[in-house]
Amino acid sequence: MSTRSQLTKDLNESVKSILGRHTKILVKYMVKLETKGDKTENRVLVFTPVRVYLLSAKVPTKIECHFHYLDIVGVESKKSTHFSIVTNDRPYSFVTTGDAGNFSSNADVILTDLASAIKQIFPTVPLKYIIRKIDIQPPERETIFSEEFRPSDPRNVGPCGGFSAQYxxxxxxxxVPYREEVAWDVDTIYLSHDTRVLNLRDFDHLEPKDLMAIVSALEYNTFFRGLKAAHMRLSHETLERILHVLKRSMWLEELHLEALGLRWDFLNKLSISVITNSNPAIRTIDLSHNIIEDKGAIHLAGPIAKVSKGLCKLALAHCGLTSKGVNQMSHSLTLNQSISNSLTYLDLSGNSLKDDITNLHNFLAQPNVLEHLDLASTDITLENLFGALLRGCATHLAHLNVSHNSFSTKKGKEIPPSFKQFFTSTFSLKHLNIAGCKLPMEALKNLLLGLACNESTAGLYLDLSSNTLGAQGAHVLESCIHGVRVLQSLDISDNNLDAELAPVLTAISKNPSIRTLHLTRSLTGMKPKHIPPVMDALVNLIQKDDFPLVELVLSENKLKHDLHDFINALGSNQSLQKLDISGNFMGDAGxxxxxxxxxxxNRLRTIYMDKNGVTLQGYADIVYALEHNHSMR
Structure with missing residues (x-):
């Protein structure tokens, strides 16, 4: 505690008494407060860790007013003996006591202490971002609030950018009450993991008003780069604080608000917050599973077009959008020239895009850096999509999910050449999910032949499950799959391949690049007479020395005793490390x-075997075996 001017001992004690022993006093001054006209009256000005108090200069003293540092919107000083502090409510004009040459009476000293008190809370943020209007004359006195005059020492900042002090x-x-557990969680857990996205689910057991204070602490925090809230309910006040932080923060890059029950009107406010921010840092927006509808997407289009640095990630999965809203937003993506070099992640899955989406095609067709594109379950027409992907996404796209869509191609009409050309020319594709699309045989053939001709990518995961390929599809797989050497993982589950699965497995065994194979529900409903040849082919596959399969998923096939020969063959297998045989009812014999x-x-590391009708006796046998097996985890 420091006293910079003439406070008597009795007045000092009276000030301490009325503020209470729990209030830490940083410094006190005797000043003159300008009242009506040119009149002034003596007052005691007190700075505490978070508030400014103005008290009467008599004993016993009384608190005339107080305000928070964040209530200060301006500081003015035209003379070294005069200064004003402007709050949201009113201005306070002061005259220092004594003459201007008295160091303890100089306004610069008082304002320097004010700046220091604020910097104690926000050590890494320039004061001009906290107090928006600073007018100090003449210019050489502006050093009072300059960062050069008061650099922050990293050793004094505190964990996570001083979050606890800001909270x-x-x-x-x-x-609202200060919660020690919040400060401990952030200072200890978040710091130890260097977690830069604050997750409100970590604090959802607290009262809504507590979350409001936690969110507010991000406004001037430079450690945290993002805020996440998912599958929870936030109060109106907390949502308003999120919008306020978004409006003011120049450091918040990621905003994840998933499944919060948000509607289009919130998107209107969000867009205003981003546009109002003079230097927004926002790069990631995830609003998935909020029914914001086209109105919300149209509101969001505004800031998307204007964010100068461009977005990196945009996720609007299951948001109740239609082609209208997506077209408007896609137009904004195209207008923002930065986005073609910044957007790497786009998720529009679960929306209804069955009508014309020309603007989306136009955005995808221009050269871009998209790495992850999810359009699953959007009712898009697949043959119209791949022309755009070929022109704009062939270089960087690594993850493509177009599952549960379809081709509108009529019988006899050819699949567009761009479909095959995309798979031939893609440079980076590592994950392709085209499940549940009722692939026409020509499309399947073009897909596999296109990948077979690709010499640029490798290690591809290909999901062809639930396409009702049937016997015709099996013939295509049998004739093409062995030549698709870019494959690393293949999922052909639930395709009604029936007896033709056996030759397909034989063809797969001729492709040594395949390390993972999914056959979930591939034998369910198959005629009993066809199962043994298929299982023989599977046994031969895992016994081939030149086919080093690492992972096999054989779940939900209800094989019962038909699984026994396969299990016997596991003893000599030297490549499988992960096996899923759940849902096969193999019983204790199995x-x-x-x-x-x-x-x-001695190679298997993980086995999934639930839903197999195994009793305690069966598990006892397995436990006994595991005592002598040192590879299983």
Whole structure:
């Protein structure tokens, strides 16, 4: 505590008494407050860690007013003996006591202490961002609030950019209790993991008003780069604080607000917040699973077009959008020249895009840096999409999900050449999900032949599940799959391949690049007489020395005793590390065979085997085998 001017001992004690022993006093001054006209009256000006108090200069003293540092909107000083502090409510004009040459009476000293008190809370933020209007004359006195005059020492900042001090400041500002557990979680857990996105789910057991203070602490925090809230309900006040932080923060890059029950009107406010921010840092927006509808998308289009640095990630999955809203937003993506070099992630899955989406095609067709594109379950027409992907996305796109869409191609009409050309020319594709699309045989053939001709990518995961390929599809797979050497993982689950699955497995075994194979529900409903040849082909596949399969998913096939020969073959297999045989009802007999295999096999690391009708006896056999198996996890 410091006293910079003439306070008597009695007045000092009276000030301490009325503020209470829990209030830390940083410094006190005797000043003159300008009242009506040119009149002035003596007052005691007190700076505490988060508030400014103005008290009468008599004993016993009384608090005439007080305000939070964040209530200060301006500071003015035209003379070294005069200064004003402007708050949201009113201006306070002061004259220092004594003469201008008296160091303790100089306005510069008082304003320097004010700046220091604020910097204690926000050590990494320039004061001009906190106090928006600073007018100090003459110009050489402006060093009072300059960063050069008061650099922040990283050693004094505190964990996570001084979050705890900022959180305490916001608790006082909003009139909510300070929670030690919040400060401990951030200072300890977030710091130890260097987690830069604050997740409100970590604090959802607290009262809504507590979340409001936690969100507010991000306004001037430079450690955290993002805010996340998912699958929870936020109060109106907390949502308003999120918008306020978005309007003011120049450091918040990521905003994840998933499944919060938000509607289009919130998007209107959000867009205003981003546009109002003079230097927005926002690069990631995830509003998935909020029914914002086209109105919300149209509101969002405004800031998308104007964010100068461009967005990196935009996720609007299951938002109730239609082609109208997506077209408007896609037009904004095209207008913003930065986005073609910044947007790497776009998720529009689960929206209804069955009508014309020319603007989306136009955006995808221009050269871009998209790495992740999810258009699953959007009712788009696939043959119209790949022409755009070929022109704009062939270089960088690594993850493409177009599952549960369809081709509108009529019988006899050819698949557009761009479909095959995309798969031939893609440079970076690592994940392709085209499940549940009822692929025409020509499309399947062009897909596989296109990938077979690709010499640029490798390690591809290909999901062809639930396409009802049937016998015709099996013939296409059998003739093409062995030549698709870019494949690393293949999912052909639930395709009604029936007896033709056996030759397909034989063809797969001739492609040594495939390390993971998914066959979920591939034998369910198959005629009993066809199952043994298929299982023989599977046994041959895992016994081939030149086919080093690492992972096999054989779940939900209800194989019962038909699984036994396969389990026996596991004993000699030297490549499988992960196996899923759940949902096959193999019973205790199957468990006993698995136990014997595990006593020999020293490569398997993980086995999933739930829903197999195994009793305690079967598990006892497996436990005994695991005592002698040192590879299983």
């Amino acid at each position: 305490a400041c916001m608790c006082d500002f909003h009139g 468990a006993r065979l698995l136990a014997k295999a595990l006593q020999i096999n």
